[in-house]
Amino acid sequence: MDYEPNQNDGYMEVQEDQDTKKIYPAGQKSRTTIKYIRYLLLLIMVMVALLFLFANRDQINGDNFRRLMAKINIGVSNGAAENGEVRFDTLSNGNTVVYKDGFAHATVEKLIITDKNGTEFQNTQLGYRKPCIAANNRYVLVYDSGGTGLMVADSFSVLFETYMENNIISAKMNANGYIVVVTEGDGFLAKVFVYDASFREIYRYRSLNRYILDADVSADNKAMALSAMNIEGAEIVPEILYFRFSKEEMDWKVSFEEAPCVEVAIKNDGTVCGLFSWGMVSITSKGAECGRYEFDNQVLQCYSLEDGSMNLFAVSASENGDATIVACDEKGAVKHTVSLDYYGVDMDYCEGRVAVLGNQKCAAYSLVGKLLWEQAPESATGISFMGKSAVVVVSETKCVYNGIG
Structure with missing residues (x-):
C-alpha cells in the first residue's frame, strides 16, 4: 500500500x-x-x-587590478567622468600629470599617486630639487632636472631608482616603458642612456662635440632621435640625429641653419618631428625631410606633439595676442584651425579634441571649432585630457576634472 x-x-x-x-x-x-x-x-x-x-585585455595588468581592489567603492563607468577635485596636502608646490584614471603629483618632498577621487595608492619620499614628471599607461617617470636622481614607479611601488653620474638635462619614456636620459658630460659635452622596459641599460652615446638638448625613443623600441648643437670650429650647427640600437654608429643626421630644435618627437609611424622657434620639420626614419609647417613670423604660445598623426600649435601675431590653434599632419599640411579670443598657455589633444588653458579661460573644442566646455582658469598651470570625455585642470596644489560628454 x-x-x-x-x-x-x-x-x-x-x-x-x-x-x-x-x-x-x-x-x-x-x-x-x-x-x-x-x-x-x-x-x-x-x-x-x-x-x-x-x-579589456589590453588594459588588464597587475597594477590596474590592484588599483581596482584598493578602491572602496567599485562601480561601472560609462566613460563620462563627473566633475570633481583632488587636493594635495604638500609642503611645497608640485607638478601633476594624469596617470591612468587619476594623477601623479611630484614635489621636492614626495611622489603621490591617486585615483581621480583622491584614493591614495602611493606616497613616496622624493627629495628632488626640481622634479619633472611624465606618465604613460604603464609607469610614472620622475627625474631631478639639473640633478642626478631618476625614478620609475607604478601605482603602488617604486620599480626603478638610480642616480646618474652627471646632472640630467632631459628624460623621456615611450608608451612601452623604454626610457632615454640625456645628461651633462664628464669629459664629454653630453651623454645619452637608453633603458628597456625592464630598466636595463641597452644603449649609450657619448658626445665629444655636440650638446644634446632633447631625445625621444621610437614606438617600436628600436631607435632614438636627438636634438643636438654641433660645434664646428667657431660655428654652432643645429642638428637632428638618429640612432638605431642595433648598431653603434649614427644612422643619419640632418643639419639646419636656423635656431636649435627645442623638442624632438618620434611618431608612431616612425616619422621624426622637430620643433623649432620658426616652425616644425618632419623627417622620415630614413633621414629624408618629408614636410614642414612654418609659423610665418608668428609667435608660438604653446603646442602639443602627439604620438598620433596630429601636431597642434597655438600661434599669434604677438606673445600675448589672441591665438589661433593650428592642427597639421606629420607632413606639415594644415588640417584644421580654431580661432580663440585669448592667448594660450598650455594645451592637450585627444581623439579629435583640443583642450586649451588660456589667460581668460580653460576650454575644450572639437577640431572644427565647436566649443565643448569652458570655465575660468583661476590659478591653473596646466591642462590635460583624462580620456576623451574629461578635461583635467591642474594647479600647483590640486587637480579639477570636468566631464565634457
Whole structure:
C-alpha cells in the first residue's frame, strides 16, 4: 500500500522511479532549486567577468587590478567622468600629470599617486630639487632636472631608482616603458642612456662635440632621435640625429641653419618631428625631410606633439595676442584651425579634441571649432585630457576634472 503523506507528518511527496520509491523531506526540493539558481547566477557572473576581461585585455595588468581592489567603492563607468577635485596636502608646490584614471603629483618632498577621487595608492619620499614628471599607461617617470636622481614607479611601488653620474638635462619614456636620459658630460659635452622596459641599460652615446638638448625613443623600441648643437670650429650647427640600437654608429643626421630644435618627437609611424622657434620639420626614419609647417613670423604660445598623426600649435601675431590653434599632419599640411579670443598657455589633444588653458579661460573644442566646455582658469598651470570625455585642470596644489560628454 502506497504511503500518503499529510501536512503534519513532515513529508511532502512520494516519487516513483521505476521500482524505487523516494521520499523527500519537507522543503528539500525547494532548497535544491534555490541552490541551482545560485549556481546559475554565479556562472553568469563569471561569464560576464570573463567577457569584461577579454574586452579589456589590453588594459588588464597587475597594477590596474590592484588599483581596482584598493578602491572602496567599485562601480561601472560609462566613460563620462563627473566633475570633481583632488587636493594635495604638500609642503611645497608640485607638478601633476594624469596617470591612468587619476594623477601623479611630484614635489621636492614626495611622489603621490591617486585615483581621480583622491584614493591614495602611493606616497613616496622624493627629495628632488626640481622634479619633472611624465606618465604613460604603464609607469610614472620622475627625474631631478639639473640633478642626478631618476625614478620609475607604478601605482603602488617604486620599480626603478638610480642616480646618474652627471646632472640630467632631459628624460623621456615611450608608451612601452623604454626610457632615454640625456645628461651633462664628464669629459664629454653630453651623454645619452637608453633603458628597456625592464630598466636595463641597452644603449649609450657619448658626445665629444655636440650638446644634446632633447631625445625621444621610437614606438617600436628600436631607435632614438636627438636634438643636438654641433660645434664646428667657431660655428654652432643645429642638428637632428638618429640612432638605431642595433648598431653603434649614427644612422643619419640632418643639419639646419636656423635656431636649435627645442623638442624632438618620434611618431608612431616612425616619422621624426622637430620643433623649432620658426616652425616644425618632419623627417622620415630614413633621414629624408618629408614636410614642414612654418609659423610665418608668428609667435608660438604653446603646442602639443602627439604620438598620433596630429601636431597642434597655438600661434599669434604677438606673445600675448589672441591665438589661433593650428592642427597639421606629420607632413606639415594644415588640417584644421580654431580661432580663440585669448592667448594660450598650455594645451592637450585627444581623439579629435583640443583642450586649451588660456589667460581668460580653460576650454575644450572639437577640431572644427565647436566649443565643448569652458570655465575660468583661476590659478591653473596646466591642462590635460583624462580620456576623451574629461578635461583635467591642474594647479600647483590640486587637480579639477570636468566631464565634457
